[in-house]
Amino acid sequence: MLRPLAVVLSLAASASAIWPAPISMTQGNSTLWLTQTVEITYNGDFMPYTYGYTPTGPDWTSKDIVQGGVSRALGQIFGDYFVPWMLHTREEQATFEPKVMSNKTWIESLEITQTGEDSEDTWKAAAGEVDESYSLSLSKDGKAKIGAASSIGVLHALQTFTQLFYRHSGGPFWYTPMAPIDIEDSPTFAHRGLLMDVSRHYFPMEDIYRTLDALSWNKMNRLHIHATDSQSWPLEIPSLPEVSAKGAYHPSLVYTPTDLKNIQEYGAMRAVQVIIEIDMPGHIGVLGESHPELVVAYDERPYYWWCAQPPCGALRLNNSDVDEFLGTLFEDLLPRVSPYSSYFHTGGDELNANDSMLDPGVQSNDTEVLKPLLQNFIDLNHGRVKDAGLTPIVWEEMAIDWDIDMDPETTVVQSWLGTVSNLTEKGFKVIDTNYNFWYLDCGRGQWLTFDNDANATFYPFNDWCGPTKPWQLIYSHDPTEGLPEEQAKLVIGGEVAAWSETIDPANMDTLVWPRAGAAAEVLWSGRYDADGEPRSQLDAAPRLQEMRARMVTRGVKASPITQQWCVQMGGDPLACSYDLNPYGH
Ligand SMILES: *[C@@H]1O[C@H](CO)[C@@H](O)[C@H](O)[C@H]1NC(C)=O
Ligand SMILES: *[C@@H]1O[C@H](CO)[C@@H](O)[C@H](O)[C@H]1NC(C)=O
Ligand SMILES: *[C@@H]1O[C@H](CO)[C@@H](O)[C@H](O)[C@H]1NC(C)=O
Ligand SMILES: *[C@@H]1O[C@H](CO)[C@@H](O)[C@H](O)[C@H]1NC(C)=O
Ligand SMILES: *[C@@H]1O[C@H](CO)[C@@H](O)[C@H](O)[C@H]1NC(C)=O
Ligand SMILES: *[C@@H]1O[C@H](CO)[C@@H](O)[C@H](O)[C@H]1NC(C)=O
Ligand SMILES: *[C@@H]1O[C@H](CO)[C@@H](O)[C@H](O)[C@H]1NC(C)=O
Secondary structure, rough: OOOHHHHHHHHHHHOOOOOOOOOOEEEEEEEEEEEEOEEEEEEEEOOOOOOOOOOOOOOOHHHHHHHHHHHHHHHHHHHOOOOOOOHHOOOOOOOOOOOOOOOOOOEEEEEEEEOOOOOOHHHHHHOOOOOEEEEEEOOOOOOOEEEEEOOOHHHHHHHHOOOOEEOOOOOOEEEEEEEEEEEEEEOOOOOEEEEEHHHHHOOOOHHHHHHHHHHHHHHEEEEEEEOOOOOOOOOOOOOOHHHHHHHHOOOOOOEHHHHHHHHHHHHOOOOOEEEEEEEEOOOOOOOHHOOOEEEEEOOOOHHHHOOOOOOOOOOOOOHHHHHHHHHHHHOOOHHHHOOOOEEEEOOOOOOOHHHHHOOOOOOOHHHHHHHHHHHHHHHHHHHHHOOOOOEEEEEEHOOOOOOOOOOOOEEEEEEEEOHHHHHHHOOEEEEEEHHHHHOOOOOOOOOOOOOOHHHHHOOOOOOOOOOOOOHHHHHHHOOOOOOOHHOOOEEEEEEEEEOOOOOOOOOHHHHHHHHHHHHHHHHOOEEEEEOOOOOOOOHHHHHHHHHHHHHHHOOOOOOOOOOOHHHHHHOOOOOOOOOOOOOOO
C-alpha cells in the first residue's frame, strides 16, 4: 500500500464527472443505456428529439427554448463519439467499458417539468431576476427526470445530462455508469461571463458561435463583447455607416445588424446573454477615421503620454457634436440590444487626462476641470442607456479614479484592478474581472517591438500582467474574498477576459479553454464547498480534464492542463499531486 489514501479518494473522484460541480449530487454505479428513441416529455407533452432544431426568435416560447436545448443535448451525446479511453489507465482499457453484449437496462423516458412560467424577460434577465436552479434524477430502472422553475434551469439541466454519458467503442451505444443519480443544483453567482475583444482582432461569426456553445456547456451565462476600441470598429451602425466602413480593419470584417441579432439569439437560446460594450470616452481613437472632429489624440505620439497602447484617441468632452453623435449611435444600437439584454456597457477605462489638452474646447489635463465634464458625459449617456430600458455597466475607473457620481441602484461597475471592496463600499453592484487572476491573455510576452536602445529596458520582453494565469490560480480566486456579507451580496459575479492583442481565431480556443471553465466552477459552484472548505484542485482536476476532453470532441481546441499520463491516472488524484508529506499518511 504505497498510497493508501488514493484508494479512498479515487472512489469519490472517478465517479462524478460533472463540470461545474453541482451543489449536491449522489450517484451509484449501475449502467444505463440511452437510445435515440428515448421518450421525452415536456410538462406532460411529447417532445420529439429533432436533430438541429433551432427556433427563430425573439418571440420564442418556453417550449421552443427547451426543445432547442433537448435537440442540442441529445445531438451532443449521440454525435460526439466521446469514448473516454483517455480517462483510464493502460491496464483499464480492456475493462472500463460495460459489456456491449450484456442485457441492457435502457433509459425509457426523460420527463422534463418546468414548474414556473417564463416571462418575456427570462432570456435577457438581469442578475438575480431568473431562477436558474434545476434538479436531475435518473432512477436505477431508467427513468430520467428534470425539474426547473425556468427554461434556463432546464437548459442547465440538459447540459449536466450530456455529461453523464459516454459513447461505447464497440458500436453505436451510449451509456452512463453512474446510475442512480440525484442532483440538486443552482448557481452561486448570477453573472458568469467571458469578455471577448473583437476590436483588436476580428473574430468571424463561427468563432463567436463556438464560444457561445462552449460557455453554455460550462454554465456560463454572459458573453461580454468588447465591440469597439481604438484599433478597429467592426460593428456596423446603419445610421452611421461611415464608422465601420472606415473603422473596420477591412470592409468585410464587420458585424452587420443581422450578424449581431444572430449572435444575440444564438446566445439567448443557450442561456448566454450577450452584452455589448462601446468603450468610451477613451479607447475610441478609430472613430478618427470617419469623424476626426469628434476625437482628440488619435494615434498621437509618443503613445504612452496619451494612452495605454497605440493608436491613442479619446472623445472630446464638453462637445455638442459628440453628444449628438452618441445620441444617433445609441438611438440606432440600443433598441437592437434591449430585446436580448438587460445591460449595455459604456466602457470608461484608462482615460488619460492629457488627451483633453489637445481638445480645443477644453485644453486642460486638470482633474478639477475634467471631472465635471466627465460627470456631464456620464449623466447624459447613462441617462440614454437607462431610457432605452438598459442598465449601464462601466469600468471601475469612472467610480474610483474619477469619482463620478453614479446611482448604485442603476449602475453596475466592472472591476479589473482589484478594487471590488472599494466599489461595494460605495454600494455598487460589481462584476469582478481581477487581472491578477482572471485575465486569460496575460503572461505570453510583449506585442510591442523594441529597438536596440530600448532592448535593455524591456528585456526579456514580458507583458505588463504576466505571468500566465494557470487554471489553478484562476480556480483559487473568490470574487467576494474578505468582504462582509452585506457587501458580498453586491458582487453579482465575474468575467474572465480574453483581451485580443495576441489572440485571434487561430489560438483563441487554446487560451480561453478550459481555463475559463475554472472560473465557471468558482462562479457556479462557489469557491467553497458545502463544508466551507476551499474546493480542492485534487477534486477538480480529473473533472476539468474530462470536461476538456469533451470540449475537444465537440470541436473546441481546449488546451491540455496536464500530460496524458496524469489524465489517464485521473481516478487516482494523488498520482499527479505534489505530496508535501511523503511519510505523513
Ligand atoms: C456498487 O455500489 C454498491 C452499493 O453502494 C456496492 O455494494 C457495490 O460493491 C458497488 N459495485 C461496484 C462494482 O463497485
Ligand atoms: C438476458 O435476459 C434474458 C431475459 O431476462 C435472459 O434469458 C438471458 O439469459 C440474459 N442474457 C444474459 C447474457 O445475461
Ligand atoms: C502627460 O504628458 C506628460 C508630458 O507632457 C507626461 O510627462 C505625463 O506622464 C503624461 N501623463 C500621463 C498620465 O500619461
Ligand atoms: C464647456 O463648453 C462651454 C460652452 O461651449 C464653455 O462655456 C465652457 O467654458 C466649457 N468648459 C470647459 C471646462 O472647457
Ligand atoms: C498634465 O500636463 C502636465 C504638462 O505636460 C504634466 O506635467 C502632467 O503630468 C499632466 N498631468 C496628468 C494628470 O497627466
Ligand atoms: C481600496 O480600499 C483599500 C482598503 O480600504 C485601500 O487600502 C485602498 O487604498 C483603496 N483603493 C482605492 C483605489 O481607493
Ligand atoms: C539586450 O539586453 C540583454 C539584457 O540586458 C542583453 O543580454 C542582450 O545582449 C541585449 N541585446 C542587444 C541586441 O542589445
